[in-house]
Amino acid sequence: MDASPIIARFDGLPSSVGPVRDLVTQALEVHPRRDDAVLMASEVATNAVRHTASGTPGVGFEVVIRPVDSARIRIEVHDAGGDGVPMVCRRPGDSDGLDGRGLTIVNLLADRWGHGRAPGTGTIVWFEVAG
Secondary structure, three states, X not given: OOOOOEEEEEOOOHHHHHHHHHHHHHHOOOOOXXXXXXXXXXXXXXXXXXXXXXXXXXXXXXXXXXXXXXXXXXXXXEXXXXXXXXXXXXXXXXXXXXXXXXXXXXHHHOXXXXXXXOOOOOEXXXXXXXX
């Protein structure tokens, strides 16, 4: 990946998560942690659609992929904001449930991750992977 960031806008629909995976796959074509990055981007994009105003028709979200340095890539999902803050869910006794694991996966796989407020009322959830 060259030094220029890749910025792409997506509709706030569940069907947009596949194109997010495709974008990250292509951008990190030879990166040794590509599969981890694709999984994490998928989880964060899904959260943007399901848990923020980005899932409202016509709103959408943005994905930014940029090199941090020669070894690390940072992927950000900029959403329209929601009622809460992104957090790792802990649901005792719900180990068979399919929901609530997105940021747990990010927490386990990312070298670093976090969130912050985007300009306006949105949220940025980001993660970094080193190669």
